[in-house]
Amino acid sequence: xxxxxxxxxxxxxxxxxxxxxxxxxxxxxxxxxxxxxxxxxxxxxxxxxxxxxxxxxxxxxxxxxxxxxxxxxxxxxxxxxxxxxxxxxxx
Amino acid sequence: xxxxxxxxxxxxxxxxxxxxxxxxxxxxxxxxxxxxxxxxxxxxxxxxxxxxxxxxxxxxxxxxxxxxxxxxxxxxxxxxxxxxxxxxxxxxxxxxxxxxxxxxxxxxxxxxxxxxxxxxxxxxxxxxxxxxxxxxxxxxxxxxxxxxxxxxxxxxxxxxxxxxxxxxxxxxxxxxxxxxxxxxxxxxxxxxxxxxxxxxxxxxxxxxxxxxxxxxxxxxxxxxxxxxxxxxxxxxxxxxxxxxxxx
Numbered sequence: 374x375x376x377x378x379x380x381x382x383x384x385x386x387x388x389x390x391x392x393x394x395x396x397x398x399x400x401x402x403x404x405x406x407x408x409x410x411x412x413x414x415x416x417x418x419x420x421x422x423x424x425x426x427x428x429x430x431x432x433x434x435x436x437x438x439x440x441x442x443x444x445x446x447x448x449x450x451x452x453x454x455x456x457x458x459x460x461x462x463x464x
Numbered sequence: 465x466x467x468x469x470x471x472x473x474x475x476x477x478x479x480x481x482x483x484x485x486x487x488x489x490x491x492x493x494x495x496x497x498x499x500x501x502x503x504x505x506x507x508x509x510x511x512x513x514x515x516x517x518x519x520x521x522x523x524x525x526x527x528x529x530x531x532x533x534x535x536x537x538x539x540x541x542x543x544x545x546x547x548x549x550x551x552x553x554x555x556x557x558x559x560x561x562x563x564x565x566x567x568x569x570x571x572x573x574x575x576x577x578x579x580x581x582x583x584x585x586x587x588x589x590x591x592x593x594x595x596x597x598x599x600x601x602x603x604x605x606x607x608x609x610x611x612x613x614x615x616x617x618x619x620x621x622x623x624x625x626x627x628x629x630x631x632x633x634x635x636x637x638x639x640x641x642x643x644x645x646x647x648x649x650x651x652x653x654x655x656x657x658x659x660x661x662x663x664x665x666x667x668x669x670x671x672x673x674x675x676x677x678x679x680x681x682x683x684x685x686x687x688x689x690x691x692x693x694x695x696x697x698x699x700x701x702x703x704x705x706x707x708x709x710x711x
Contacts, residue, residue: 425628425632426632427628427631427632446631447628447631447632448631448632448633448634448635448636449634450632452632453629453632453633454628454629454632455629
């Protein structure tokens with residue numbers, strides 16, 4: 374059992390030629406409450422969408438509770454995505 | 465100043481309503497006259513024509529029309545729902561082209577559609593289809609654009625984020641359609657089916673080509689059986705529906 378809930382490893386996302394998310398590394402330890410602030414258009418929503426599985430990353434890995442998530446559809450992931458306020462938390 | 469403007473607004477609304485509904489009052493008054501001609505102020509009153517309406521020659525076409533219209537609105541509703549789902553919700557490749565193809569029957573006048581369908585049925589050796597099956601098929605072609613348009617509009621307005629939230633909480637596609645999409649677009653589906661029912665029920669220009677002798681649906685005997693057909697046509701042209709056609 375991994376001690377981290379979410380691990381983002383070298384995560385990037387490109388839409389065409391523009392790079393929205395560049396090489397994010399993030400480890401959220403178990404039970405930690407994390408918020409991602411930032412100006413609009415800086416990639417917060419894209420990152421959360423990648424964690425929830427609506428967008429597949431261009432490169433890098435997402436691990437939820439130690440399990441690699443590439444190819445796992447949103448309904449099979451242990452995450453809940455809410456719109457407008459857009460928190461992404463584990464269930 | 466504001467009061468004058470709002471007064472003018474209400475007066476204009478009242479005039480428009482009167483313009484739309486007064487012809488109906490003329491028809492209602494004329495229906496109470498004992499003569500078979502149209503008289504605006506009858507010299508005596510009778511409900512004889514309403515009794516005549518209970519005759520088989522009116523009841524049978526009415527039932528046939530109702531059956532066709534119910535069948536057509538159900539089939540149009542289901543087909544429209546499926547088409548709108550792929551075109552407006554899933555946005556499949558070429559969805560704009562498919563949408564204009566689905567709406568294309570609107571561009572052809574109904575009489576032309578009727579002639580085309582009859583020619584097609586006879587040249588394809590499907591002459592036995594003339595009658596109820598042909599009417600149902602033709603009315604589906606006629607009403608599908610309306611059903612698709614109404615349902616697609618409801619689906620365009622559907623918030624995709626609701627679908628995402630449902631998906632992220634583990635709902636399968638079938639569950640999301642059943643519990644999210646369908647309840648939200650229900651009004652659109654019902655209005656599309658209502659449109660289909662009304663258009664199918666009082667359609668003449670297309671239906672006259674597909675009617676079998678002796679088995680006419682409701683609107684066509686009301687034009688043809690009467691010996692005062694021209695007056696009926698005149699009454700029809702007075703009806704508000706036709707005003708909207710002329711626009």
